[in-house]
Amino acid sequence: MMPLGISLSAPAAVTDFDQVLAAAQAAEAAGFDFLCLPERPGLDPIALAAALAAGTERIGLVPSCSAPFHQPYNLARRLGSIDHISQGRFGWALQPAPPLPEIEHFAHLPMPASDIAVPRAAELAGIVAALWDSWDDDAFLRDKASGMYFDRAKFHWLNHEGAHYRVRGPLDTARPPQGRPPMMVLGGTTIAHDLACAAAEILHSLPRHLADARATRAGLQRGLAEQGRSADALCILAGIAPTSADVQPGPLRVSETPAMIAALMGEWRDTGAVDGFIIHLSDSPEAITQVAMDLMPALRERGLRDALPPRSPLRDRLGLHAAPSRYAA
Amino acid sequence: MRQMKLGLSIASAGYHYSAWCHPDVDVRSATSIQHHVKAAQLAERGRMDFVFLADWSSILNVDDLRIARDREQAQVKVDPTLAMAAVAVVTKHVGLMPTASTTYWHPFNFARRMAAIDQLSGGRVGWNMVTSHGLDEARNFGLDKPIDSDTRHDRAREFVQVMRGLWDSWDDDAFVRDKATGQFFRPGSVHALNHEGRHFKVRGPLDMARPPQGFLPIITAGTSDNSQDLAAEIADMCYGGQPNIEAARAYYSSVKGRLPKYGRRPEDLLMMPGIQCYVGRTQSEAEDKFALMQSAMPKEVGIGQLIVNHFPDLSAYGLDDPLPDMTMRSEFLGSEKLGGREPELTLALMRRARDEKLTLRQLFDIALCGFWSLGVIGTPKVIADMMEEWFTTGAADGFNVQPPYLPGGGEDFVDLVIPELQRRGLFRTEYEGRTLRENLGLPRPASRYATDVAEAAE
Ligand SMILES: Cc1cc2nc3c(=O)[nH]c(=O)nc-3n(C[C@H](O)[C@H](O)[C@H](O)COP(=O)(O)O)c2cc1C
Numbered sequence: 110m111m112p113l114g115i116s117l118s119a120p121a122a123v124t125d126f127d128q129v130l131a132a133a134q135a136a137e138a139a140g141f142d143f144l145c146l147p148e149r150p151g152l153d154p155i156a157l158a159a160a161l162a163a164g165t166e167r168i169g170l171v172p173s174c175s176a177p178f179h180q181p182y183n184l185a186r187r188l189g190s191i192d193h194i195s196q197g198r199f200g201w202a203l204q205p206a207p208p209l210p211e212i213e214h215f216a217h218l219p220m221p222a223s224d225i226a227v228p229r230a231a232e233l234a235g236i237v238a239a240l241w242d243s244w245d246d247d248a249f250l251r252d253k254a255s256g257m258y259f260d261r262a263k264f265h266w267l268n269h270e271g272a273h274y275r276v277r278g279p280l281d282t283a284r285p286p287q288g289r290p291p292m293m294v295l296g297g298t299t300i301a302h303d304l305a306c307a308a309a310e311i312l313h314s315l316p317r318h319l320a321d322a323r324a325t326r327a328g329l330q331r332g333l334a335e336q337g338r339s340a341d342a343l344c345i346l347a348g349i350a351p352t353s354a355d356v357q358p359g360p361l362r363v364s365e366t367p368a369m370i371a372a373l374m375g376e377w378r379d380t381g382a383v384d385g386f387i388i389h390l391s392d393s394p395e396a397i398t399q400v401a402m403d404l405m406p407a408l409r410e411r412g413l414r415d416a417l418p419p420r421s422p423l424r425d426r427l428g429l430h431a432a433p434s435r436y437a438a
Numbered sequence: 439m440r441q442m443k444l445g446l447s448i449a450s451a452g453y454h455y456s457a458w459c460h461p462d463v464d465v466r467s468a469t470s471i472q473h474h475v476k477a478a479q480l481a482e483r484g485r486m487d488f489v490f491l492a493d494w495s496s497i498l499n500v501d502d503l504r505i506a507r508d509r510e511q512a513q514v515k516v517d518p519t520l521a522m523a524a525v526a527v528v529t530k531h532v533g534l535m536p537t538a539s540t541t542y543w544h545p546f547n548f549a550r551r552m553a554a555i556d557q558l559s560g561g562r563v564g565w566n567m568v569t570s571h572g573l574d575e576a577r578n579f580g581l582d583k584p585i586d587s588d589t590r591h592d593r594a595r596e597f598v599q600v601m602r603g604l605w606d607s608w609d610d611d612a613f614v615r616d617k618a619t620g621q622f623f624r625p626g627s628v629h630a631l632n633h634e635g636r637h638f639k640v641r642g643p644l645d646m647a648r649p650p651q652g653f654l655p656i657i658t659a660g661t662s663d664n665s666q667d668l669a670a671e672i673a674d675m676c677y678g679g680q681p682n683i684e685a686a687r688a689y690y691s692s693v694k695g696r697l698p699k700y701g702r703r704p705e706d707l708l709m710m711p712g713i714q715c716y717v718g719r720t721q722s723e724a725e726d727k728f729a730l731m732q733s734a735m736p737k738e739v740g741i742g743q744l745i746v747n748h749f750p751d752l753s754a755y756g757l758d759d760p761l762p763d764m765t766m767r768s769e770f771l772g773s774e775k776l777g778g779r780e781p782e783l784t785l786a787l788m789r790r791a792r793d794e795k796l797t798l799r800q801l802f803d804i805a806l807c808g809f810w811s812l813g814v815i816g817t818p819k820v821i822a823d824m825m826e827e828w829f830t831t832g833a834a835d836g837f838n839v840q841p842p843y844l845p846g847g848g849e850d851f852v853d854l855v856i857p858e859l860q861r862r863g864l865f866r867t868e869y870e871g872r873t874l875r876e877n878l879g880l881p882r883p884a885s886r887y888a889t890d891v892a893e894a895a896e
Binding site: 274 | 456470513525526527547553574578580
């Protein structure tokens with residue numbers, strides 16, 4: 110299957126939770142794999158993701174967060190909690206360097222200079238993933254008969270001492286249902302691509318045309334190889350938007366008929382330029398339903414989508430390999 | 439007539455350290471959102487003011503092998519702010535009171551996240567403010583030991599100032615959203631904070647409308663002068679852990695006596711002791727419930743909890759052996775102070791064990807219910823009598839109910855004790871308002887920028 114997500118990208122602030130919930134439910138009913146919740150003014154995307162998890166059943170939820178504003182321990186615990194709350198439907202997008210106005214709310218914190226933003230964000234992401242492995246999948250016996258809740262041999266102190274962070278661990282949350290909820294990076298800049306190659310499993314790319322998408326993939330494959338990662342370790346999803354959609358700039362605008370959009374998607378995917386797509390739409394449930402009604406039948410006809418995708422962890426829906434613990438034998 | 443406020447505290451599967459071993463309890467409660475949702479719906483059915491989630495950002499002294507943490511349930515949990523965001527979507531009335539630390543959060547992130555939860559819950563979020571004194575926590579945030587009490591409390595005070603300032607960023611009537619004129623917000627209705635203090639430098643404004651409650655209700659706990667002063671200065675409720683009415687009255691008047699110093703009236707702060715109940719239709723039914731819970735507890739758990747409270751290691755003794763003369767241990771045990779327990783109580787319990795020639799089992803029975811904090815085993819009448827006495831004689835304005843196991847222990851309280859309190863007129867039969875503030879009887883604070891205070895105070 111070709112992974113297909115929605116990004117709620119209206120240029121306005123997010124003020125109405127009921128509307129976002131309706132949009133998430135519409136995207137779920139239409140069979141999309143996941144919903145991206147970008148950093149925008151208004152309702153905090155991490156709180157939104159937790160709340161939406163309670164109001165949906167199948168769709169993946171991918172909020173954004175800015176690296177310098179988060180402590181790795183807190184971040185691991187909060188994001189891991191959403192994977193528990195959503196039962197394995199969680200992913201997250203990490204922004205290595207936030208835009209300037211945001212920084213001024215955190216003005217007493219040392220902000221990373223641009224040349225260390227990526228290593229620092231990569232260290233943060235590495236700690237988060239390591240903390241998630243604090244408890245083995247079978248650490249919790251929860252056996253009333255013996256009275257044993259967990260096995261002391263099956264948790265791990267992290268004792269991380271890096272260039273930017275010191276964290277002892279272990280995390281006070283069980284390993285997330287997905288083991289490692291996938292991390293996304295929003296592409297388009299060199300630092301984002303560097304971070305993606307170092308630590309991400311999804312790249313939300315913003316190509317301008319097919320040749321651009323191909324070139325991006327080739328560059329990323331070199332970057333992945335340099336990091337000792339396999340070419341399929343990173344799922345590349347291109348952002349597109351219908352011309353009529355009222356969304357923030359960035360995604361490729363597509364104005365053709367549903368059949369032509371489906372053909373374009375098929376071509377991009379079959380030539381290996383991308384693995385799938387993220388459609389940028391406003392936060393309107395009607396717009397989501399309309400796009401789905403137009404597009405899904407054409408994609409099914411081309412064998413790019415199933416009628417109704419199975420209820421499964423986000424990693425599976427994205428075609429990512431299982432993520433065993435680093436401590437697994 | 440003055441009525442009491444009631445919270446329902448969800449501590450994983452309940453307050454008993456072996457709650458998860460109770461035959462009726464789901465062993466996965468600690469990380470199950472369905473468990474949290476069910477508990478919140480139960481509180482809502484009982485018209486309780488809020489559900490409460492205690493929290494600390496670490497495991498607790500798991501490296502001390504004398505404490506049977508591997509037989510307890512509390513090492514893994516879900517983040518309480520996010521659990522409450524999820525619970526908000528499937529409840530309508532009940533308040534949501536997660537714990538969060540002023541030492542390990544940043545006020546901008548926290549203000550923004552809590553404003554979002556207030557918004558999406560329709561004004562039902564509150565905050566159990568803690569300053570985090572645990573060693574295990576400090577070591578998760580790059581520190582070798584906890585920050586000293588003065589600095590923690592100073593930071594907490596500034597944290598709340600920043601947060602209040604950020605929540606006031608936009609006037610209540612800022613957003614006109616007038617399609618005809620194209621005007622979205624009134625000019626002059628947004629305020630940058632430009633805060634520069636000892637701990638934080640935050641420009642603001644917050645990027646969202648003033649939340650439904652204006653500011654979230656704060657509950658806090660602690661017995662030191664620093665924590666009592668902080669409660670008196672900024673909290674709306676104070677969570678207490680006193681085991682008997684004399685101690686609770688002393689704490690009540692000590693905290694309330696500090697309010698005038700901060701220009702506040704004694705009724706501006708509600709005192710909310712914790713209460714753990716085993717409820718039965720008859721006294722013997724209640725005692726059977728306690729006995730069943732105790733019998734599910736492995737001996738190692740009881741021994742470990744005594745060690746946490748400065749007892750010597752009693753693992754060499756059988757359950758029905760008489761105990762030796764005991765003296766208090768003094769070495770530092772990491773996070774052992776969580777709960778703010780007094781060493782004097784430990785000494786008193788040791789004396790009692792000697793005078794009454796208690797066996798280990800008897801010591802467990804005393805220590806596991808009602809010794810370090812308020813606990814009652816009894817009929818709805820016995821429990822309501824006690825709550826009424828505390829409520830009417832200067833020991834409590836309400837209670838944070840700590841069910842020993844969930845959902846059963848909580849259902850017993852809601853189905854048996856609450857109707858008795860309602861019959862006596864001590865507790866509401868319907869929610870009075872829509873927001874947590876309204877139900878707690880707290881006025882909505884006017885924005886610091888409001889010129890006409892009467893108009894802003896809804
Ligand atoms: C009833 C009660 C509940 C508490 N719950 C928590 C909690 O959930 N998380 C936490 O970090 N501290 C908790 N504490 C600790 C207090 O926040 C406070 O830090 C502690 O009592 C030490 O007091 P001091 O700071 O005044 O010395 C609790 C204390 C009491 C008395």
